[in-house]
Amino acid sequence: MLPLGLEANQRPIFEYLKQFDPTHFCATASNLARWGRAFEPFAGSRGPKSRVVLTGGEKLTPAKRAAVEQLWDIQAVDIYGMAEFDMIASELPERTGLWLVPEYNYFIRAAEGVTEGICDQAEGELCLCVPGGGVHATGDLVRVLSSGLVKEYDWHESFAIEVLGRINETASTSDGAMITSAHVVAIIEEIPELEAIQILIDHRVDGDEISIITELKSGLRMQPEIRQRLMSVFTDCNIDISDSIRHGIVAAVAVHSVLERPFITTRRGKTPRVLELYNGGLQP
Numbered sequence: 001m002l003p004l005g006l007e008a009n010q011r012p013i014f015e016y017l018k019q020f021d022p023t024h025f026c027a028t029a030s031n032l033a034r035w036g037r038a039f040e041p042f043a044g045s046r047g048p049k050s051r052v053v054l055t056g057g058e059k060l061t062p063a064k065r066a067a068v069e070q071l072w073d074i075q076a077v078d079i080y081g082m083a084e085f086d087m088i089a090s091e092l093p094e095r096t097g098l099w100l101v102p103e104y105n106y107f108i109r110a111a112e113g114v115t116e117g118i119c120d121q122a123e124g125e126l127c128l129c130v131p132g133g134g135v136h137a138t139g140d141l142v143r144v145l146s147s148g149l150v151k152e153y154d155w156h157e158s159f160a161i162e163v164l165g166r167i168n169e170t171a172s173t174s175d176g177a178m179i180t181s182a183h184v185v186a187i188i189e190e191i192p193e194l195e196a197i198q199i200l201i202d203h204r205v206d207g208d209e210i211s212i213i214t215e216l217k218s219g220l221r222m223q224p225e226i227r228q229r230l231m232s233v234f235t236d237c238n239i240d241i242s243d244s245i246r247h248g249i250v251a252a253v254a255v256h257s258v259l260e261r262p263f264i265t266t267r268r269g270k271t272p273r274v275l276e277l278y279n280g281g282l283q284p
Contacts, residue, residue: 025072026054026079029064030265033071054079056087058270059163061195063218080163082138088128089161092153097145097160104128106159108144109137118144118159125167141167141181171201171274173208175249177240184273190233193220198263202277207251208244215258227255 014035025032032053053068053076060078068076080098081087089098100106100118107117110124126142127135145160165181172178179199188194193216200211212234216222231253235242244250263271 024052028057029055029060029068033067063195099158099160102156102158141165165273169274171276173244173249175244177244179274181273183238186237187233193226199274210253212255213261222257
């Protein structure tokens with residue numbers, strides 16, 4: 001387990017870790033990609049002989065998976081959990097999605113209320129019943145992909161989920177128009193070329209500036225037609241933002257490639273889907 005605050009320029013720590021010939025690492029995919037590069041210049045003939053890396057804390061996109069596996073020359077396995085309960089879901093060999101560990105009883109809290117149990121294609125906030133009574137709401141928006149028995153692990157019936165984002169991720173323009181992680185999900189579903197996006201609202205004296213940072217699926221490049229569709233979907237899916245643009249509260253909207261402008265990550269290595277800036281910085 002590597003510390004989330006570890007930076008790639010902290011060479012003595014990497015030199016120290018190298019002495020142990022580690023075989024497993026656990027960290028976010030973004031940090032693993034950076035740390036893989038940090039190991040390269042001085043790994044020597046020994047180097048880390050890792051065979052598996054466990055990633056968590058953010059969605060493991062195909063692009064991030066490819067970067068991690070190429071840099072470390074090992075298999076990346078996505079896990080999902082939280083500090084209170086450790087791992088509650090994981091990728092399984094030859095199965096799609098993150099499979100819920102059948103240690104807890106789960107249910108989906110949909111927008112219109114509570115759906116008892118979990119069924120295929122249900123979508124909402126993932127909740128679990130904790131030992132001793134009570135309910136823990138994860139704050140994560142998920143979609144149930146499939147269900148089935150997992151006999152090879154002696155599991156009872158389990159469910160595969162896809163984590164769509166945090167339900168409480170929001171950013172607001174100066175007049176209060178909100179962009180949420182749900183809007184990000186809607187945009188990605190409408191633009192099949194997109195792998196991931198991050199939307200930034202930068203509050204400036206002359207008007208808010210919105211930046212849409214895009215990561216396209218492997219092998220694709222941003223084309224004018226994709227950019228035009230993205231702008232159209234972005235304004236169509238949020239009428240309040242459209243009004244803010246029309247009234248001049250939002251002075252500019254720009255689309256960037258993640259290669260031109262990398263995603264902003266937190267010190268814990270997570271990548272918020274929406275974020276507010278103030279004159280280009282994170283602090284007001």
